[in-house]
Amino acid sequence: MNQEQVIAYIKDNNIQKLKFAFADIDGVLRGKVISKKKLLDGMQAGYGFCDVVFGWDSNDATYDNVKLTGWHSGYPDKLCFIDLSTFRTVPWQDNIPFFLADFTGPDGSSLPACPRSLLRRVVRQCEEMGYHAEFAQEFEWFNFKETPESLQQKGFANMEPLSPGMFGYSVLRTSQNSVFYYDLFNSLTQFDIPIEGLHTETGPGVYEAAIMHDEVLKAADKAVLFKTAVKEIASKHGICATFMAKWNADLPGCSGHIHQSLWKKDLSQNLFYDATEVNKMSELHKQYLAGQLYCMPHLLPMYGPTINSYKRLVEGAWAPTTITWGVDNRTTALRVINTTADYTRLETRIPGSDTNPYLAIAAALASGLYGIKNKMTLDIAATVGNGYADKTNGSLHTNLFDASTAMQNSAVAKELFGDGFVEHFTQTRLWEHRQYAKSVSDWELKRYFEII
Structure with a gap:
């Protein structure tokens, strides 16, 4: 739908609330339900969203190693923009209207950490x-x-x-x-x-x-x-x-x-x-x-973004x-x-x-x-x-740390996606590795608790 069609749909169907969401760095959807007025007011100007959504991990723990946002910046709002062409209704939620959004502005500017904005740039190149x-x-x-x-x-x-x-x-x-x-x-x-x-x-x-x-x-x-x-x-x-x-x-x-x-x-x-x-x-x-x-080998964390990804990438497990x-x-x-x-x-x-x-x-x-x-x-x-x-x-690299370090130092990755994205993304993956490294697993407890 374009803007005129969306406005007509809202009017013709007496819509009072809508839902929108965008994907964070882990691909987790973050969003909210907004009023009809909020939607109409922000179609061109965008919607302020706290940039902590790109400053924390999948469990809402704030990163300590990213430059884009953090305590040092005060976690301000960044403008996200709804893509009206993504309109659909959610059949298992009373057909509430739904849109996807990203952090690409009308002038083409974007937030380096926004995954959808990154793909849009690659698509434009294509x-x-x-x-x-x-x-x-x-x-x-x-x-x-x-x-x-x-x-x-x-x-x-x-x-x-x-x-x-x-x-x-x-x-x-x-x-x-x-x-x-x-x-x-x-x-x-x-x-x-x-x-x-x-x-x-x-x-x-x-x-x-x-x-x-x-x-x-x-x-x-x-x-x-x-x-x-x-x-x-x-x-x-x-x-x-x-x-x-x-x-x-x-x-x-x-x-x-x-x-x-x-x-x-x-x-x-x-x-x-x-x-x-x-x-x-x-x-x-x-x-x-x-x-x-x-x-x-320069981009492996984009294919294998979690600690767990590399448990799948083993011989004989139907993964390369x-x-x-x-x-x-x-x-x-x-x-x-x-x-x-x-x-x-x-x-x-x-x-x-x-x-x-x-x-x-x-x-x-x-x-x-x-x-x-x-x-x-x-x-x-x-x-x-x-x-x-x-x-x-x-x-292929066998763990997230090695894969992320290789990408962080890769001139190829920076050429393809820019320094801003590569720096932010690889730091979030290295954070993920550090959280894993300091955890105590069930395997360790079963192996060492009594006998060592």
Whole structure:
């Protein structure tokens, strides 16, 4: 909707309140319900929002190492702006009107810490290069017969999964939970997050959903909204959904794979496809893939943003550990899918479901465009067979500290995203590492409490 259409909708439907939200650095939605007058007054001027939302972590603990905001600045308001084109209604909340926002002003200025604003800048660059980017992110997540209260009471132990056993692609399990299962599919579609496929994955109570592909910014919006929407819909059914990358050491992790392709602006041709080339990969596709391979170690925290991310990135766990690519190979970091002209695409398999979609998608697109701009050659051979064993081109960092330190010192990362973002983001990841380093885990208690 444009401004005139939004105003008409509010008037015609006697709307008195609306909801808006934006994603913080972790991809967590922060927002509020506002009055009709507040919405109308701020459409052009913006809405003041305390910038502590970019100065604290996912548990609202304030960072001690960021320059953008803090006690030194007094945590002032920063202006955020609603993107009216993101209008939708929330079907499980009495169809309250909802908008996404970011911190990009009408003059194009933006807050370096705002993930959506960062992606918008990358998308603008893509369009200036003459391309239309189509993206989609898919997610796996576990469902439990728990509530926030029961999780606290249990200390996040002995949680009851929605269904027992390892039963991927199960028709039986989804039928046994059909009320929840079909509510997910139907409500998400009504919320303008059309689902291409929804099924169980292997593991107790785990689902996987593929979101229909779309223009890259819209695809990222849908991915961000998907995670919160699933949690809200699940809560209606007495279910708690988690998007942790690896909640249990003995079970598979949860992926957040990114599918992508570049097209002519009129969508008349998939520029990744060339039937005359080896693997049907166009030269543009090869350059894009080469850029991702090259930038991968420089941008890894954008794909693996939490301590837990790296518990998933281990050998034999359906997640990559090496800097590799292959054709329809699920053991490599990048997977080329070339079934038909329309469906030829690249799948970036590093991200888990714990990613901030704006940042993961920005990393994928920016690094691909980097390869095109620099006319990079794909001099890394496709991996045939086990990608875990192919360490020819190196391995991914195995923890958040090493990955964040590498990005913090990377000239490539700063070239792609600017000093302001790289400094702020990597400091938040190093903070995350420090919180983990000083914690005492159950593993330590069980191993050392009595015997040492």
